[in-house]
Amino acid sequence: METKLELVKAQPDHAHRWLIEEARGPQSRGTCRVCGTEKMFRNWLEDADFITNEEHRQAA
Ligand SMILES: [Zn+2]
Known part of the structure; x- marks a missing residue:
């Protein structure tokens, strides 16, 4: 997955990796x-687990 980052840069329909x-x-x-696109995410979760969702969104 990590090695794919550089390739994804040139693709307009890449899977966003939300930080x-x-x-x-x-x-x-x-x-x-x-x-570098920015997007607002609703904080329906109160725990810090929300931050780790980055890994989940990578697969989405
Ligand atoms: Zn993106």
């Missing part, structure tokens, strides 16, 4: 580590 900031409110900002 999600620590929850500080109703929403957290996620930044794609591949293309």
Whole structure:
């Protein structure tokens, strides 16, 4: 998966790798580590587990 990062950069339909900031409110900002796109994620989870979702979204 890690080695695929460089290849994905040139693809417009890559799977975004969301790096999600620590929850500080109703929403957290996620930044794609591949293309830098930002997206707001709802913090329906209160625990720090939310941050680890990055790995899950990678597979999505
Ligand atoms: Zn992206």
